[in-house]
Amino acid sequence: MSPAGIEIERKFRLRALPAPEVLAEHGAVPRRLEQVYLAGDPPGRRIRRIEHADGTTEHRLTRKERLREHAWREDEAAIDAARFETLLAEADPGRRPVRKTRYVVPHGTQHLEIDAFESPAGLVLLEVELEEDDEAIDLPAWVGEWREVTRDPQYLNVNLALADTVLADW
Numbered sequence: 762m763s764p765a766g767i768e769i770e771r772k773f774r775l776r777a778l779p780a781p782e783v784l785a786e787h788g789a790v791p792r793r794l795e796q797v798y799l800a801g802d803p804p805g806r807r808i809r810r811i812e813h814a815d816g817t818t819e820h821r822l823t824r825k826e827r828l829r830e831h832a833w834r835e836d837e838a839a840i841d842a843a844r845f846e847t848l849l850a851e852a853d854p855g856r857r858p859v860r861k862t863r864y865v866v867p868h869g870t871q872h873l874e875i876d877a878f879e880s881p882a883g884l885v886l887l888e889v890e891l892e893e894d895d896e897a898i899d900l901p902a903w904v905g906e907w908r909e910v911t912r913d914p915q916y917l918n919v920n921l922a923l924a925d926t927v928l929a930d931w
Contacts, residue, residue: 768833775885776906778877789864800853820845856922
């Protein structure tokens with residue numbers, strides 16, 4: 762993430778998740794994520810449970826606010842499991858939990874975050890966090906066919922959580 766809690770990212774929809782052996786070959790580290798959006802103000806508050814491959818689990822409370830086209834202010838804090846469970850009572854009833862497996866893959870000076878979603882089933886998104894808005898991105902051929910969706914609001918996790926979310930076929 763760039764300095765001062767500013768997240769600059771670009772997002773790409775992949776036609777399919779690369780094969781497990783391809784992900785492993787490129788050093789992918791998987792983790793299971795569940796994020797729940799909280800009702801009320803401010804919008805963009807969520808809690809997240811992260812299950813790591815080593816069996817450890819962490820919990821986070823996050824507030825995201827859009828600053829510009831593909832940049833967000835992100836305030837995030839670790840919370841304990843008990844606080845996570847308490848905050849579940851504040852879940853936005855109009856949004857379902859977002860569950861996905863994230864594969865973090867080193868790629869030069871950047872990291873690729875490839876998310877395979879449980880719902881919408883089959884959705885695979887790749888995010889690249891940048892240091893600068895105009896930083897170059899060169900996606901490797903092994904990720905397969907892709908299209909950029911950075912500017913498409915339907916691919917924001919907060920919108921993917923809407924109960925009636927239906928994405929167009931590839």
